[in-house]
Amino acid sequence: MPEQFVWGMEVFLNGLMAGVLYALVALGFVLIYKASGIFNYAQGVMALFAALTLVGIMEGQVPFSHLINAVLGTEIHHFGWHVPAVLAILFTMAVMVLLAWAVNQFVFRHLVNQEPIILFMATIGLAYFLEGFGDMMWGSDIKNLDVGLPQGINTSIDEFTYQIFDYGFFIDNLDLFATAIAAALVFSLVVFAQYSKQGRAMRAVADDHQAALSVGISLNFIWVMVWSLAGFVALVAGIMWGTKSGVQFSLSLIALKALPVLMLGGFTSIPGAIVGGLIIGVGEKLFEFSFGQMLGGATENWFAYVLALIFLVFRPQGLFGEKIIERV
Amino acid sequence: MFYREAGDFKTSYVEDGQTFPIKFDRYRYYAVLIAAFAVVPFIINDYWVNAVFLPFLIYSIAAIGLNILVGYCGQVSLGTGGFMAVGAYACYKLMTAFPEVNIFFHVICAGGITAGVCVLFGLPSLRIKGFYLAVATLAAQFFLVWMFNRVSWFYNYSASGQINAPERTVFGTAVTGAETAPWAAYLFCLVFTVACAILARNLTRGMAGRKWMAIRDMDIAAEIIGVNPLRAKLSAFGISGFFVGIAGALFFAVYLGAVEVGEAFGITKSFLVLFMVIIGGLGSIFGSFAGAAFLVLLPVLLKNLLVGTLGWPTDLAAHLEFMIVGGLIVIFLIAEPHGLAQLWRVAKEKLRLWPFPH
8 A cells, every 4th residue: 555645544534633623612603603693702712711720720729829929919829739620620610601601791791783793803802801811810821731631642543553554543542532522512412402491492592582582581591501501612622622732822722723614614503513623624634744845834824714715705604504695 | 162064164166075074173183283293203202102103103004904994895804914914025025126216115015015915815705705704814814924934035035034124214314224213213104194094084985985885884785776896895905905015014114123924913913903993993094093092002001000000020911901902892892882983973073062062
């Protein structure tokens, strides 16, 4: 078997794994967009905030210690305890629910019936605020996140492929794990949306706010719920990315990676987010593999966007998006 | 009492069609111009020019450009940083390739080149709308920054990958390079800002501006009443690109002097200019100035207050700045979605009735 082909296959597989991680972030966007028509730019920062909070709780950091030290002249940093990962994740989830409530209560309740673009700007403002808030609460240094996920090369795949192709594939255990988690998450979200009472209410709100309101569905509750769900997805994404590359500012930039995924898959479709993520992940890895050297490298920065842009010119609503019907 | 049309009779079409039809407005405008040209250059020092005036003037041009695209034509663009980079690199290439030509023309040509690039990236706007377009313009942002980073022809094969502005003079006075006097840099930028503002104001009052606004309000309806969406959208992209390109060229040549593209023209710059437009007021030239002034002054004030007076560490002040900027944007959108320009409009309405409001 030619070497190029085998390498290409390895790149392809790694692209699929990366794509799943993109899809994980994109999921959070789709949830909020479907239920409230808000295009939530802050999703990436929410992932960062969740990861920061998780690390902070696990390490027993004192929140706002930097600020307190600066104002009062004290020297406090840690409470001196370590919280087990499972407990810390539960605490973080509680914080994310609280955040969802606050976001709804203080921001988006006041912006009902505004134009979509205004809502989008509000989420950018929110992203800035959360970024500053997270850094102020937990400090801006790079942190390691370790909740006990498996990491490193998967040896069984390495050996298996070595026997077949005479070349061992490098596949990270964490990526495999993330794939499984993402699949489970998507499955449970679909089940939740289709079969639970709250899920049904959520779909009703997505369909028509006023009709949903008139049959007695509380919009406020649904919105808080959707933002909490998005917070949960952000937490999962934050754990995955944080374990992979450390909890730091660049984590919030994964939102920018998720945007082309959304464009490709359509803003309103959960399967679209998954398929779009896979296409982008595989596409950018294969492009970098085959043309990256020739073009000077780091094509991953823009390839996804250009791919999505070209694709949209032919299909403006994305792969699975609802058809855009315009009336005068 | 001061601000009203009554008693101000126009006797010719020229008078009737002037930019500021109300006397009070006109005199205020002249007063601002006189102060900016004849008073400020004599009293400013290096700190004021570099911390406040230059960024304010340059961001104003960029904000006017973006406002034409977003506020008047309704096409949201997140690629401003990338387009500013085009202006900067075009200016650099022109400055080094034709050293004998006056830098004035370099800056204008840089604007023209940026307009071309902007039109190219505006082409998808004919098919893609709304959020999809906003995200699509990010393609321009990332692709352009990557290109200026990787293709060494753009930075003349320099080892550091940076571009440095060589010294250029206007009427014998240096306006770029290390030897520039603060007042010269200030005046050079001021000329461009005033010219751009006058141009933009008159474009948006005229046929072009009305077509853009028709497209913004509803593009299908605009097409039915005879506005060509291809021309209207692309002209908005082109003219917006021209202003943004000039801003980028000035930002590089006069303000920074040396530029590393990812740092100076990254995605944060796109958002910053967009915030200026939103906080200032969509669809208002005055708003562009107000927004630019607000977001230039806010960090300076915060820094002076927190670091200078209270003695906080700088990183803490930076975090607080993020929170305040983000919070202010949200508050503005809730309280006054039309921005500072709307506050100004309301104030003028009050002034019109003052002191007899009933």
